Amino acid sequence: MRRKSSKKFKGLTIQFLPYVEIESLSSGERIKKLLQIVLKDKIIILQGRLRPEEEPRLIEYTMALVGTIKGFKGIELAVISPNTEERSVWSRVKHGIVNVLIGQADALTIIGPATVIKDMKKDPSKLEIMMNRN
Amino acid sequence: MVIKIIKNFFSRIFVDMFKGRDNVALGFYGPPNAGKTTLANKICKDWTGEEIGSVSKVPHETRSVQFKEQVEIKYKGKSLTFKLVDTPGISTKVDFEDFMKFKLKKKESQKRAKEATQGIIESIKWLDDMNAVVVVVDSTQNPYSQVNVTIIGNLAAKKIPVLIVANKADLKRADLEKVESAFPDYEVVGISAKTGKNMEEFYESVFELAKKAKKHRRKKK
Numbered sequence: 001m002r003r004k005s006s007k008k009f010k011g012l013t014i015q016f017l018p019y020v021e022i023e024s025l026s027s028g029e030r031i032k033k034l035l036q037i038v039l040k041d042k043i044i045i046l047q048g049r050l051r052p053e054e055e056p057r058l059i060e061y062t063m064a065l066v067g068t069i070k071g072f073k074g075i076e077l078a079v080i081s082p083n084t085e086e087r088s089v090w091s092r093v094k095h096g097i098v099n100v101l102i103g104q105a106d107a108l109t110i111i112g113p114a115t116v117i118k119d120m121k122k123d124p125s126k127l128e129i130m131m132n133r134n
Numbered sequence: 135m136v137i138k139i140i141k142n143f144f145s146r147i148f149v150d151m152f153k154g155r156d157n158v159a160l161g162f163y164g165p166p167n168a169g170k171t172t173l174a175n176k177i178c179k180d181w182t183g184e185e186i187g188s189v190s191k192v193p194h195e196t197r198s199v200q201f202k203e204q205v206e207i208k209y210k211g212k213s214l215t216f217k218l219v220d221t222p223g224i225s226t227k228v229d230f231e232d233f234m235k236f237k238l239k240k241k242e243s244q245k246r247a248k249e250a251t252q253g254i255i256e257s258i259k260w261l262d263d264m265n266a267v268v269v270v271v272d273s274t275q276n277p278y279s280q281v282n283v284t285i286i287g288n289l290a291a292k293k294i295p296v297l298i299v300a301n302k303a304d305l306k307r308a309d310l311e312k313v314e315s316a317f318p319d320y321e322v323v324g325i326s327a328k329t330g331k332n333m334e335e336f337y338e339s340v341f342e343l344a345k346k347a348k349k350h351r352r353k354k355k
Contacts (some may be wrong), residue, residue: 052291054260054285059226063251068229074227077280114227122278124315 012043012116012131021049027051031052031058034111035065038075043112049079050109058111078127081107156214157204158347160340161264166223166250167192167282168270173327174202174220180333181207188222192236194250196222197264199260209337214344220258222253253320261288262285266295266347268340273300273324274307277316286317295346297339300324304331 015037022030031054037044050058058077066074110120110127118130162170187200202218213256230247234240253343261267267289271277277300286295289296301312304326314322325332 030198052287056261056288059224059284060255062226062255066275067248073229074225077226078257079280079283114229120280121276122280123276124278
């Protein structure tokens with residue numbers, strides 16, 4: 001009688017988060033919500049990006065959790081913004097208005113636990129995501 | 135370590151109360167191992183005779199904010215006095231196992247990791263108190279890292295003047311052009327803090343930076 005293979009395949013959860021889901025939250029609540037998702041070993045693809053003053057706070061809150069939560073080593077973070085240089089003036093004006101209203105809606109922010117994502121390498125044309133083997 | 139953090143906290147309050155109105159607070163920021171402390175040591179040794187902190191190949195050697203008051207530099211007949219603030223490298227993750235790769239024991243590595251996370255928190259809190267910032271990046275590494283973008287973006291939003299230093303320019307793998315194209319809106323100076331290469335251009339840029347910082351402080355008042 002053949003033994004059934006007992007190999008388990010580890011899944012990967014990627015959660016898409018529209019900016020509108022965090023728009024009405026305060027900065028602290030916004031960061032807390034993102035980290036709560038990351039602590040469940042999920043990778044977030046956030047439509048839009050955090051405000052400039054919120055990104056360092058995200059790092060600050062992350063560091064406060066490292067060492068407090070067993071096995072949590074931090075996050076990998078990358079923001080991809082479109083290249084606006086080749087756009088027409090009117091296109092850039094429209095883009096600017098949308099950014100003010102919906103927080104840079106055409107940017108994407110990728111946040112994942114450092115235990116799942118080994119590294120994210122960004123250059124102008126691409127983003128490479130290297131996953132951990134475990 | 136805890137006593138040092140408390141000391142720094144009270145130092146921040148003291149500085150705010152009796153702010154060195156004529157002295158610019160010049161912060162050195164960037165990712166771990168970019169050479170911030172090596173550069174800070176070079177400046178302090180050149181102009182005060184004393185170094186500010188220890189350096190190491192092991193990341194996160196600087197794990198608390200370090201200060202040097204009244205650093206006076208003289209260059210081409212000009213003089214500038216500032217408060218030099220050397221900060222722990224900012225990273226989005228800290229893993230004690232990375233330190234063990236440098237032959238540190240487990241307990242020592244765990245302690246270092248804990249101190250490193252506290253140092254990063256302290257470093258970020260001090261961003262608000264800087265009048266000008268030198269962002270030190272390793273010119274042999276990818277300059278597009280999110281840490282670099284986050285630090286510079288935050289400073290730009292606060293209109294704090296920034297100078298980008300592409301360090302380790304003496305190494306073969308250094309790519310100054312890549313750093314310049316990553317930050318086209320900023321002045322980038324390629325140096326080697328270790329060998330002293332191009333420090334003259336760096337000092338010239340620091341004078342310009344301090345001028346912008348004083349202008350910005352006057353506007354804030």
